[in-house]
Amino acid sequence: MTGTPLSSPGAPTDAVSDPTWASPDGDPAVLGAAATLPEQKRPRPTRRDRRATRRDRRRAAGQAPKARQGDSTDESGYSDVEYVFEAGVSASTPLVPYVKSLWERRRFMLELARAGVRGKQASTILGRLWGVIDPLFQAGLYYLLFTIIRRGGRPQDFLHILIGGFFLFQLAMSAVNEGGRSIRGSKNFMLNSTFPRAVFPITAVCTAVMRFAPSVLVYAAFHIGLGAPTGPQLLLLPVLFAIQLVLMLGLALLVSTIVALFTDAGNAIQYLTRILFFTTPVIFPLDALPPAVYNALSWQPFFALFASYQTIFGGEVPGLGLLLQAALWAVAFLVIGTRVFLRRERELAMRL
């Protein structure tokens, strides 16, 4: 439920004692009204006015419901929950109760994600097999490209690195794409349900991960089949994958908010993903990069993560600096994404 009750027993809101309640047709200003309708009526507002108006609207929208909750139910059998929705009060949704209410919906998100995976395979004969066929086909295509067309062009031992990196990159991009569109794409749901809105981007990331799962098997087959190096460095893969999950979650939250607020951003995602594709070490080996290019690209948020993947697939252990850099980017995106999302969450439904 969006109106997450804050646990502050003994701190009743001022709803009952509110003196303005006695006059239902009182001056709206008394009730702390934010800018309402006159935005278009106001004669030629200055830029500063407009900014203030926007800020007020934002405040009104970003307001979190005040609520108190106890375990008790009163004599009428109603639980002691109170939601107050009021214009002109500013606050972003508080983090801890929000995460708690998300945690309560974990089964829901899981079911929703499962349904999302099934949606792609609905009423097909091969059904879930498509989940394996798709990565197999893509890996096969790269295999052909490498062994036949580019014979002798690049070292043969780059092929499995390419396939592995490509699968992981695709996963990241589907999190950005589907996570990014998740809020805007759920208009009906958004306008008629009250659970925390972060359910949508999180579910989109879950769906992407579930769809990715068969690729792991396909990659493993190629890794072994191509005689790629195995060793303890492979144990680092789960760590890197965890970093990638954090990064994807942060990106999904951030991008979904931006796309919900500015429709144009939805159209821009495809350019973003293409830029990321060509600046992330997926299709080119790290050692092929001139130092200047390497240094420039290393500032890209995906660089450290995928450079680490490439190093591990190649049979070596990535440097601690690289791992730290990858983790820092991921955490930074999660923090920024969460902040932006929580600040704008209550505004999102109004922008659809």
Place this chain on the structure above:
Amino acid sequence: MNVSLAVAPEAARTVPTPAIEVDGLSASYRIRLDAPDLRSDLRNLLTRRRDNVRIVPALRDVAFTMRRGAVLAVVGRNGAGKSTLLRVLCGILMPDAGRVVVRGRLNLLKPGIGMNEVLSGRENIRLGGLAAGLTEERLADLTDVIADFAQLDEYIDFPLRTYSTGMRMRLGFAVAAHLDPEILLIDEALTGGDAAFQAHVADRMAELCGQGRTIVLVTHGLSSVKRMATEALWLHQGQVAALGDPDDVTAQYMRYCRLESLDMLFDDQ
């Protein structure tokens, strides 16, 4: 605007705790219109004029109080702000002005929202229950009850995409009517389904109303307003046109609609 309150604020104080208090509530939607051609797009981008953004007032200075156990029917023409009112009541949309206080666990019931085409009826019941925040144990108890209520027989295990419109509505209502919140906001749930199911729905609604729940009911079925509601609210262009006894309010609304007899709006059409 002066509003004739069904329960005047003074009287409200003597009632222990109202379930819903709405005061001076205004809400609006912001709508961006697409420019007709490239030149207008450029002009909108380059100049600071924003003549493609409209602010549509959906609710204007709405006020009412509901005691616990009351059943409020909200009537009005399409676009009068009925669904918006429900959305503000459950915190989906934020008010521009005024305040809303809701006391009790609440749930917005818009049947069929979020139902998934590829999942079976039974799986959709599960999904709907989880969306409403039911626990796993409660769901295990309820799934069969809901499935029985929907009367879908073997269709309950078929994917939703094979359902007819009426069957979807039956499933949607069945799920919605069994999630037991204390405050129930129902949006256009009673329509659809065949005559037999309508009777079934009416029974269930009577049952729900009798359990001390507070219910806000948006409906076009004026006979169900008379049958179930303890109060009625007529919204017209976002404002309260009438509030009070269901018979009086529906009579006024009907007069407005220039309908002489209830028969012409017979039921839930």
